[in-house]
Amino acid sequence: METLYIGGGTPTFLNAADWESLIEILENGLSFSKGMEVSVEANPDSLNEDHLRLWKTWRVNRVSLGIQSFSPGILRWLGRLHDEKQAIEALERCAECGFASSGDLIFGIPGQNLRLWHSDLRTLCGSVNHLSIYQLTAEPGTPLAGKRVASQSEAYPLYRFAQWYLNRRGFLQYEVASFARNESWCRHNLSYWKQTNVLGLGPSAWGYLDGLRYRNAAPLMRYLRQEGLRWEWTESLLQEDRAREAAILALRTRWGIRWKTFRRRFGGEISRKLGEALSELSPDLFVKRNGRISLSDKGFRLGNSIWERLV
Amino acid sequence: MKRDRIRNFCIIAHVDHGKSTLADRLLEFTETVDPRTMRAQYLDTLELERERGITIKSVPVRMNYRAADGTEYILNLIDTPGHVDFSYEVSRSLAACEGALLVVDAAQGVEAQTVANAYMAAEQGLELIPVVNKIDLPSAQPEEAKRELEEIIGVDAHNAILASAKEGKGIDEILERIVHDIPVPQGDPEAPLQALIFDSVYDNYRGVICYIRIVNGRLKAGQSIRFMATGRECQAEEIGVFRPGMTPVNELEAGEVGYLAASIKTIHEAQVGDTITEVARPAREALPGYKKMKPVVFCGFYPVVNEDYPQLRDALEKLQLNDSAIQFEPETSSALGFGFRCGFLGLLHMDIARERLIREFDVELVATAPNVVYQIVKTDGEILEANRPSDFPDAGQIEEIREPYIRLTVFVPSEFVGKVMQLCQDKRGIFHSMDYITPERLRLSYILPLAEFIVDFHDKLKSTTRGYASLDYEHVGFRASELVKVDVLVNQEPVDAFSFICHKDAAYHMGQSVVRKLKELIPRQLFEVPIQAAIGKKVIVRQNVKPLRKDVLAKCYGGDITRKRKLLEKQKEGKKKMKQIGRVSIPQEAFLAFLNIGKEEED
Ligand SMILES: Nc1nc2c(ncn2[C@@H]2O[C@H](COP(=O)(O)OP(=O)(O)OP(=O)(O)O)[C@@H](O)[C@H]2O)c(=O)[nH]1
Ligand SMILES: [Mg+2]
Numbered sequence: 001m002e003t004l005y006i007g008g009g010t011p012t013f014l015n016a017a018d019w020e021s022l023i024e025i026l027e028n029g030l031s032f033s034k035g036m037e038v039s040v041e042a043n044p045d046s047l048n049e050d051h052l053r054l055w056k057t058w059r060v061n062r063v064s065l066g067i068q069s070f071s072p073g074i075l076r077w078l079g080r081l082h083d084e085k086q087a088i089e090a091l092e093r094c095a096e097c098g099f100a101s102s103g104d105l106i107f108g109i110p111g112q113n114l115r116l117w118h119s120d121l122r123t124l125c126g127s128v129n130h131l132s133i134y135q136l137t138a139e140p141g142t143p144l145a146g147k148r149v150a151s152q153s154e155a156y157p158l159y160r161f162a163q164w165y166l167n168r169r170g171f172l173q174y175e176v177a178s179f180a181r182n183e184s185w186c187r188h189n190l191s192y193w194k195q196t197n198v199l200g201l202g203p204s205a206w207g208y209l210d211g212l213r214y215r216n217a218a219p220l221m222r223y224l225r226q227e228g229l230r231w232e233w234t235e236s237l238l239q240e241d242r243a244r245e246a247a248i249l250a251l252r253t254r255w256g257i258r259w260k261t262f263r264r265r266f267g268g269e270i271s272r273k274l275g276e277a278l279s280e281l282s283p284d285l286f287v288k289r290n291g292r293i294s295l296s297d298k299g300f301r302l303g304n305s306i307w308e309r310l311v
Numbered sequence: 312m313k314r315d316r317i318r319n320f321c322i323i324a325h326v327d328h329g330k331s332t333l334a335d336r337l338l339e340f341t342e343t344v345d346p347r348t349m350r351a352q353y354l355d356t357l358e359l360e361r362e363r364g365i366t367i368k369s370v371p372v373r374m375n376y377r378a379a380d381g382t383e384y385i386l387n388l389i390d391t392p393g394h395v396d397f398s399y400e401v402s403r404s405l406a407a408c409e410g411a412l413l414v415v416d417a418a419q420g421v422e423a424q425t426v427a428n429a430y431m432a433a434e435q436g437l438e439l440i441p442v443v444n445k446i447d448l449p450s451a452q453p454e455e456a457k458r459e460l461e462e463i464i465g466v467d468a469h470n471a472i473l474a475s476a477k478e479g480k481g482i483d484e485i486l487e488r489i490v491h492d493i494p495v496p497q498g499d500p501e502a503p504l505q506a507l508i509f510d511s512v513y514d515n516y517r518g519v520i521c522y523i524r525i526v527n528g529r530l531k532a533g534q535s536i537r538f539m540a541t542g543r544e545c546q547a548e549e550i551g552v553f554r555p556g557m558t559p560v561n562e563l564e565a566g567e568v569g570y571l572a573a574s575i576k577t578i579h580e581a582q583v584g585d586t587i588t589e590v591a592r593p594a595r596e597a598l599p600g601y602k603k604m605k606p607v608v609f610c611g612f613y614p615v616v617n618e619d620y621p622q623l624r625d626a627l628e629k630l631q632l633n634d635s636a637i638q639f640e641p642e643t644s645s646a647l648g649f650g651f652r653c654g655f656l657g658l659l660h661m662d663i664a665r666e667r668l669i670r671e672f673d674v675e676l677v678a679t680a681p682n683v684v685y686q687i688v689k690t691d692g693e694i695l696e697a698n699r700p701s702d703f704p705d706a707g708q709i710e711e712i713r714e715p716y717i718r719l720t721v722f723v724p725s726e727f728v729g730k731v732m733q734l735c736q737d738k739r740g741i742f743h744s745m746d747y748i749t750p751e752r753l754r755l756s757y758i759l760p761l762a763e764f765i766v767d768f769h770d771k772l773k774s775t776t777r778g779y780a781s782l783d784y785e786h787v788g789f790r791a792s793e794l795v796k797v798d799v800l801v802n803q804e805p806v807d808a809f810s811f812i813c814h815k816d817a818a819y820h821m822g823q824s825v826v827r828k829l830k831e832l833i834p835r836q837l838f839e840v841p842i843q844a845a846i847g848k849k850v851i852v853r854q855n856v857k858p859l860r861k862d863v864l865a866k867c868y869g870g871d872i873t874r875k876r877k878l879l880e881k882q883k884e885g886k887k888k889m890k891q892i893g894r895v896s897i898p899q900e901a902f903l904a905f906l907n908i909g910k911e912e913e914d
């Protein structure tokens with residue numbers, strides 16, 4: 001086992017006692033190894049000293065904070081429960097505890113101008129070596145459904161600015177939405193993009209096992225009632241689809257596709273097909289080096305349209 | 312019944328002057344229709360006719376009439392349409408009659424179609440009985456209407472019947488005049504059979520039903536008959552008369568009007584205008600028949616769903632049986648797939664055909680913008696007919712382009728004359744003549760390109776004259792024009808579906824609007840896409856669709872991966888529905904919107 005990620009939802013929702021039993025379960029059930037990446041997700045409003053103490057004394061070495069923004073107006077618009085002060089405090093405490101911390105920022109909120117965006121990026125940059133940015137979408141079925149969000153052309157400058165600014169602050173964009181300083185990539189996330197096996201535990205968790213992707217039953221009660229494998233949904237990809245998905249996921253990262261490895265995994269024919277599909281696109285969307293193809297900064301911005309050619 | 316007790320007549324007039332309402336009164340007076348089933352414009356049975364309040368198809372009816380002197384007569388009436396696009400219907404009906412009621416609205420006076428239809432009837436040798444209708448209207452000026460009948464048309468109107476179809480006034484007089492003034496049908500019942508097919512309809516059970524006028528001889532049920540144009544022979548399964556419903560009889564005789572059913576399945580077997588004769592004793596020659604009408608307005612009909620193509624063809628074939636003036640042939644369009652290029656006698660004709668296909672034959676279709684047929688003289692002297700831009704040869708091979716012209720006659724109150732002249736000029740019209748009919752009303756005549764006329768002339772005329780003008784036109788053949796074919800290029804590739812023909816002075820303006828519209832409708836691609844309008848090699852308008860700069864980029868972990876893949880697949884599906892022109896994906900809407908561009912642009 002290389003990574004453990006406790007998240008999806010709000011683990012800081014659990015109190016100290018809950019955490020102690022969770023730790024006990026994990027310690028009994030999993031075999032940990034040295035140098036493993038153990039991450040937890042935390043929300044600035046519910047993170048407390050108990051959590052930090054427990055995590056520090058256990059194996060946690062990485063905390064991912066759902067910051068979203070430091071701007072009061074934006075936090076209010078998003079309906080977040082924390083404020084700027086709590087966010088900064090949470091970051092400081094994590095750093096003091098020696099965790100490698102990461103923060104999420106959101107862009108594409110109406111009224112979010114370059115000045116506000118810059119200030120969010122600057123604040124977060126100061127206290128983390130890893131951050132993710134993502135564009136707000138008003139998905140149906142979420143509280144934001146139906147709200148007006150920024151259009152692509154409004155959001156474009158913000159994304160572009162982040163690419164430029166974070167680079168100047170020593171961050172490398174290693175994935176469409178992820179930036180890291182000093183090679184502090186999130187190894188757990190990388191495993192998704194590399195299609196490595198992931199064991200999903202708990203309700204609604206996702207997992208992947210040699211081409212089979214599954215999701216556990218979502219409602220807690222149903223999850224608890226189920227015997228054995230608690231899968232509620234699975235999909236198993238055919239070789240060709242798996243190859244296509246692998247290519248798309250690989251192209252999310254700065255390492256892109258290494259043709260030699262790709263061919264060995266999936267065969268020459270599909271590799272050639274995908275290569276051809278990519279070669280029809282304009283060369284400035286890609287960086288080609290040492291038998292690899294990956295997206296350029298511009299390519300990252302147009303990811304969807306590029307990947308679309310590969311499905 | 313003896314031939315001298317038969318009278319065949321039709322009712323002709325300008326649109327809305329009250330033909331169908333007059334027919335109602337005649338049906339009532341002669342007790343042809345049960346009063347309980349009577350309704351206004353009884354003979355307008357098509358759904359569209361009732362909805363729009365106009366007659367589209369000529370309808371024959373047989374009435375029994377006991378004259379004032381006690382003599383029994385058979386009267387065959389044909390109610391005809393008044394709209395200019397349907398004058399072919401009128402002309403066919405005329406051939407089955409010896410006389411016509413020429414109806415004129417007492418308040419409106421003689422209008423364009425009054426003249427056109429009266430002339431046609433006179434040319435066929437019909438006796439005209441002028442009827443001034445709607446005398447009940449407060450604005451009625453019957454004396455004025457009579458004067459116009461005499462001065463404009465040249466009929467003797469001193470004994471014109473003053474009538475009100477609405478109130479039933481003058482109906483008895485009309486019937487008496489019909490039996491006295493309209494000639495007895497000529498023809499020899501003992502001669503070999505000659506029956507003229509003056510119309511046909513399609514019936515799902517009985518196949519094609521021919522409307523016939525027996526000119527010579529007699530036709531019996533069960534008799535072996537021959538269609539002279541095709542030589543096809545068959546049995547007369549059922550013959551009958553219109554009362555007004557089809558009512559079988561045993562025999563039809565010279566002078567009579569009726570119908571024939573003989574299990575005929577296609578229009579080619581029983582063409583309108585053909586002569587039916589008997590197999591045992593065939594007539595030596597066929598009757599003159601009709602001049603085939605040349606369609607003047609064309610458009611494409613395409614099924615909404617590709618699989619419905621055979622259904623559409625079927626429907627067109629059947630509609631053609633009801634309306635022999637419609638022509639069609641298969642064509643393909645890069646945007647719309649397989650469909651038909653159809654020809655019509657006018658815009659209303661086209662519109663009605665489209666509606667009938669949808670309603671009566673239950674097909675869903677898309678109609679392309681109408682256009683006219685062009686004549687192209689090539690540099691090597693060859694003359695081509697082109698009814699769409701893609702038929703045009705290379706600009707270098709074109710010596711001259713000719714387009715159809717019409718002579719337009721507009722009847723208009725003098726206060727609007729300036730506006731109407733302006734409209735005609737805007738439509739590239741050439742002034743021909745102007746004369747006063749009365750001090751308040753003028754007849755204005757222009758030579759005008761048909762292409763300009765079909766766009767929206769009628770609507771414009773109506774709105775500029777608040778409905779007080781009426782028009783008629785006749786074709787005056789092809790004339791050379793300064794026309795150009797404007798190609799539209801998307802990313803340097805010419806797209807057939809977007810090219811158009813227009814006058815050279817309008818090319819820039821129209822090119823602009825087409826390019827602007829396409830720019831809106833073509834989604835951003837991964838690269839910049841130039842859209843150009845060009846005449847030959849010369850680009851006259853250019854705009855660029857800016858390249859895509861950013862997609863929505865979401866995070867993607869664990870389960871997001873499946874969601875993401877589905878999204879990409881959906882995105883790709885969406886693109887598949889688009890038409891690929893070179894490297895550019897163009898959505899269907901762009902093609903559809905383009906079909907209306909001429910219209911919208913005028914708004
Ligand atoms: N006041 C008045 N109205 C009439 C008279 N005759 C007909 N109308 C009205 O005029 C309108 C047109 O009548 P139609 O009988 O449909 O006219 P038409 O000549 O058959 O029209 P098309 O077949 O479309 O050419 C209707 O609204 C009738 O009610 C009349 O004698 N007096
Ligand atoms: Mg009518």
